[in-house]
Amino acid sequence: xxxxxxxxxxxxxxxxxxxxxxxxxxxxxxxxxxxxxxxxxxxxxxxxxxxxxxxxxxxxxxxxxxxxxxxxxxxxxxxxxxxxxxxxxxxxxxxxxxxxxxxxxxxxxxxxxxxxxxxxxxxxxxxxxxxxxxxxxxxxxxxxxxxxxxxxxxxxxxxxxxxxxxxxxxxxxxxxxxxxxxxxxxxxxxxxxxxxxxxxxxxxxxxxxxxxxxxxxxxxxxxxxxxxxxxxxxxxxxxxxxxxxxxxxxxxxxxxxxxxxxxxxxxxxxxxxxxxxxxxxxxxxxxxxxxxxxxxxxxxxxxxxxxxxxxxxxxxxxxxxxxxxxxxxxxxxxxxxxxxxxxxxxxxxxxxxxxxxxxxxxxxxxxxxxxxxxxxxxxxxxxxxxxxxxxxxxxxxxxxxx
Numbered sequence: 001x002x003x004x005x006x007x008x009x010x011x012x013x014x015x016x017x018x019x020x021x022x023x024x025x026x027x028x029x030x031x032x033x034x035x036x037x038x039x040x041x042x043x044x045x046x047x048x049x050x051x052x053x054x055x056x057x058x059x060x061x062x063x064x065x066x067x068x069x070x071x072x073x074x075x076x077x078x079x080x081x082x083x084x085x086x087x088x089x090x091x092x093x094x095x096x097x098x099x100x101x102x103x104x105x106x107x108x109x110x111x112x113x114x115x116x117x118x119x120x121x122x123x124x125x126x127x128x129x130x131x132x133x134x135x136x137x138x139x140x141x142x143x144x145x146x147x148x149x150x151x152x153x154x155x156x157x158x159x160x161x162x163x164x165x166x167x168x169x170x171x172x173x174x175x176x177x178x179x180x181x182x183x184x185x186x187x188x189x190x191x192x193x194x195x196x197x198x199x200x201x202x203x204x205x206x207x208x209x210x211x212x213x214x215x216x217x218x219x220x221x222x223x224x225x226x227x228x229x230x231x232x233x234x235x236x237x238x239x240x241x242x243x244x245x246x247x248x249x250x251x252x253x254x255x256x257x258x259x260x261x262x263x264x265x266x267x268x269x270x271x272x273x274x275x276x277x278x279x280x281x282x283x284x285x286x287x288x289x290x291x292x293x294x295x296x297x298x299x300x301x302x303x304x305x306x307x308x309x310x311x312x313x314x315x316x317x318x319x320x321x322x323x324x325x326x327x328x329x330x331x332x333x334x335x336x337x338x339x340x341x342x343x344x345x346x347x348x349x350x351x352x353x354x355x356x357x358x359x360x361x362x363x364x365x366x367x368x369x370x371x372x373x374x375x376x377x378x379x380x381x382x383x384x385x386x387x388x389x390x391x392x393x394x395x396x397x398x399x400x401x402x
Contacts, residue, residue: 020335021335024332024335024337024338027328027331027332028332028338028341030328031328031341031344031345034344034348035325035341035344035345035347035348036321036322036324036325036345036348036349037321037324037325037327037328037345038319038320038321038324038325039320039324040307040316041316041317041318041319041320042316043273043315043316043317044076044083044084044085044086044095045072045073045076045083045095045098045099046085046094046095046098046099047273047305047314047315047316047317048069048072048073048102048313048314048315049073049095049098049099049101049102050098050102050138050273050277051069051277051302051306051313051315052065052066052069052070052073052102052105052106053098053101053102053105053138053142054277054280054281054302056105056192057141057142057190057192057281057284058280058284058299060299061105061106065313066106066107068308068309068311068312068313069102069106069312069313070102070103070106070108071311071312072312072313072314073099073102073103074103074114075312077099077114077118078090078091080117080121081096081114081116081117081118081119081120081121082095082096082118082121082122082125083095083096083098083099083118091121091125092125093122093125093126093130093131094131094132094134094135096118096121096122096125097122097128097131097135097203098135099118100115100118100119100122100200100203101139101200103115103118104199104200105194110202119202119203122203122205123203123204123205124205126205127203127204127205127206128145128200128203128204128205128209128211129204129205129206129210129211130205133150133151134182134274136149136150136211137150137182137185137186139200140189141185141189141190141191141192141281142191142192142193142194142199143191143192143193143194144194144199144200145211146211147189148237149211150186152186152232152236152237152240153179153182153183153186154183154186154187154236154239154240154248154251155183155184155186155187155248155251155252155254155255156247156248156251157179157183158180158183158251158254158255158258159247159250159251159254162362162363168180169359169362169363173270173359173360173380173381173383174270174272174275176359177262177269177270177272177275177278177279177381178270178274178275178278180255180258180259180282181255181259181269181275181278181279181281181282182278182282183255184252184255184256184259184282184285184286185278185281185282185285187248187251187252187285188252188282188285188286189285190281190284190285252286255282256282256283256286259279259282259283260294261380262380263279263294263297263298265356265377265378265379265380266375266377266378266379266380266381267301267304267318267319267375267376267377267378268298268301268302269298270378270381271318271319271373271374271375271376271377271378271381272317272318272375273302273305273315273316273317273318274317276298276301276302276305277302279298280295280298280299280302283295283298305317305318305319318374318375319374319375319376320374320375321375321376322349322352322372322373322374322375322386322390323374323385323386323389325345325348325349325393326349326372326386326389326390326392326393327389327393328345329342329345329346329349329393329394329396329397330389330392330393330396332345333393333396333397333398334396342397346394346397349372349390349393349394350394352372352373353370353371353372354369354370354371354372354373354379354382355369355370356369356379357369358379358380358381358382359380359381360381360382371383371386371387372386372387372390373386374386
């Protein structure tokens with residue numbers, strides 16, 4: 001026993017060095033020739049489901065894409081018939097409705113066993129009555145949910161000044177890039193017909209097949225922010241029914257310009273999937289047609305997030321090269337070797353520094369622009385996390401970073 005223990009202790013430093021060297025070589029092998037690292041970001045099936053709906057909305061669905069996207073969706077179906085939003089999690093209502101709707105759009109019969117189980121799960125989770133506002137909007141586009149039940153989001157919100165309690169710059173960049181195109185969708189109400197009006201009737205939990213009212217006499221009692229916004233929703237919907245909207249055309253022009261300006265130096269609106277598909281639908285609602293350069297580029301940027309394999313297609317929410325490269329450099333700086341690869345990584349990171357003002361300048365006009373974003377291109381939206389991580393990695397690398 002004593003001899004074995006002595007040998008084991010003696011081998012540990014060598015094994016540790018071998019493990020470090022192997023990890024270092026593997027990490028170096030993952031570096032792109034341009035100098036960056038970028039791993040795959042995983043998500044849930046809501047992205048594949050929404051991609052199928054977007055294809056159908058644009059009239060660009062193909063048999064091969066349908067088969068590959070639905071193959072991936074079905075591979076993630078849970079034993080109870082639903083779909084979750086994180087690994088090992090339970091079925092989630094909106095993810096399950098999205099998957100079911102996408103499968104129906106691509107010809108999957110509601111009478112098959114896996115579709116029946118999915119429908120049962122939707123009803124058990126509350127049915128179409130309980131889906132979130134985003135999914136209500138997508139269903140409304142297909143004529144399967146009343147627009148009157150969609151929370152009011154008029155494009156006139158872009159006119160609200162910075163000092164006002166609520167304005168587009170009072171919310172996070174993630175929220176902002178989703179809400180601005182949604183306001184266009186709300187105003188223009190783009191549409192795409194499905195085969196019949198009762199297309200998803202089997203997903204309603206109640207026989208009445210009606211949405212759950214968002215506002216009732218009891219719900220407005222008391223001074224809470226929820227009740228304030230519920231009351232505001234009633235007022236905005238009343239105004240929306242009026243044919244007189246003196247600021248509507250101007251607001252739509254401003255929101256369109258807002259989107260186009262943020263597409264100019266990014267990999268899509270906000271460079272992240274939900275905002276990107278909302279941007280495509282919004283442009284379609286504004287009358288953009290096939291062949292328009294800005295419209296086609298916005299669609300291409302959505303498709304760039306896809307990973308296609310022989311039997312399936314899965315979709316990433318975005319790319320992460322700046323973050324991944326900063327982490328890789330931080331790790332590699334702890335061991336000897338790989339100086340050439342580290343220098344290439346540093347040079348690539350420095351090339352991604354943002355030196356122009358983004359949305360943040362509205363609330364913080366003093367600092368000189370400088371920072372880093374998460375993706376390949378997203379100049380309007382550098383962020384604190386990536387900027388801090390890049391600076392840490394540059395400080396850890398004992399090489400010339402001028």
